[in-house]
Amino acid sequence: MSRFWESNEEDYPNANVLYHENVRRLLDGKRGQKWLREIEQALLALNDKKLISNQLISVRRNDEDEVVEITGVCALGAYVLYKIDASKITNLHRHMLYEEDGSDAWELAMWAQNEVGLHQMLGQWLEWANDEEAEGMTETQRYDFVLRKVRQTIHA
Numbered sequence: 035m036s037r038f039w040e041s042n043e044e045d046y047p048n049a050n051v052l053y054h055e056n057v058r059r060l061l062d063g064k065r066g067q068k069w070l071r072e073i074e075q076a077l078l079a080l081n082d083k084k085l086i087s088n089q090l091i092s093v094r095r096n097d098e099d100e101v102v103e104i105t106g107v108c109a110l111g112a113y114v115l116y117k118i119d120a121s122k123i124t125n126l127h128r129h130m131l132y133e134e135d136g137s138d139a140w141e142l143a144m145w146a147q148n149e150v151g152l153h154q155m156l157g158q159w160l161e162w163a164n165d166e167e168a169e170g171m172t173e174t175q176r177y178d179f180v181l182r183k184v185r186q187t188i189h190a
Contacts, residue, residue, distance in 0.1 A: 053155075056155060057155050057156075057158075057159055060153060060155050060156060061156070061159070061187055062189070065153070066153070066156060067188060067189055069152060069153065069156050070156075070184055070187055070188045071188060072113070072116070072117075073109065073112075073113050073160065073184050074181070074184050074185060074188065075116065076112045076113040076115075076116030076117075077109065077112055077177070077180065077181045077184065078181075079112075079116055080107070080112055080177075082106075083174060083177045083178075084106065084173035084174050084176070084177050085106075085107065085108055085109055085112070085164055085168075085173055085176040085177045085180060086106035086107060086108050086111075086173060086176075087108060087164060087165045087168065087169070087176065088108075088165055089106075089108060089111075090107070090108055090110060090111040090114070090142055090143060090146060091104055091106070091107050091108075091111040091114075091115070092104070092105045092106040092107075093105055106173070108161070108164045108165070109160050109161070109163065109164040109180045109184075110143060110146060110147070110152075110157055110160050110161055110164065111146075113150065113152065113160070114146045114149065114150055117150040117151075118149070118150065143157060143161060144157075160180075160184075163179070163180050163183050163184075164176065164180055167179070167183070168180060
C-alpha cells in the first residue's frame with residue numbers, strides 16, 4: 035500500500051513541473067540543506083541500518099497492546115525519532131506514531147512533518163525516495179539508497 039496516489043491530472047497547466055521545480059529550489063536552499071544534513075544524521079544514528087516502506091514506524095506490542103519495541107522505521111520515521119526524544123514522547127505522540135490500524139498513512143506523515151518542523155515538500159521527497167524509488171529493494175538496500183540520495187543532494 036503506497037502513501038502516494040498517482041494521477042496524470044493537473045489542477046492547472048504545468049502543475050507537476052512547477053511542483054518539482056519548487057522541490058528542487060527547496061532542496062538547494064539554505065533550509066533544505068540544513069534539513070538534509072539532519073536527515074543524514076538521523077539515518078546514520080539508526081542502530082539497525084534498514085528502512086521499511088509505506089509505514090512511518092512499525093512496533094512490537096505485548097499482550098496488553100503496549101508498545102514494547104520499535105521494529106522498523108522509514109526515512110521520515112527515522113527523522114521524527116531523531117528529533118523527538120523517545121523518552122519524552124507523550125501519549126498523543128505514541129498514538130500518532132505507532133497507530134497501525136486504520137490510520138491514513140498520508141495524514142500521519144503530514145502530522146509527523148509538522149511535529150518536527152520539516153517542510154511538507156521535503157517530507158514528500160523523502161517518502162517518495164523511501165517508498166517509490168526504492169520499491170522492490172530489501173530494507174538494507176533501501177537504507178543505502180536513501181542515504182546515498184540524501185548525500186548526493188547535499189551541497190559540498
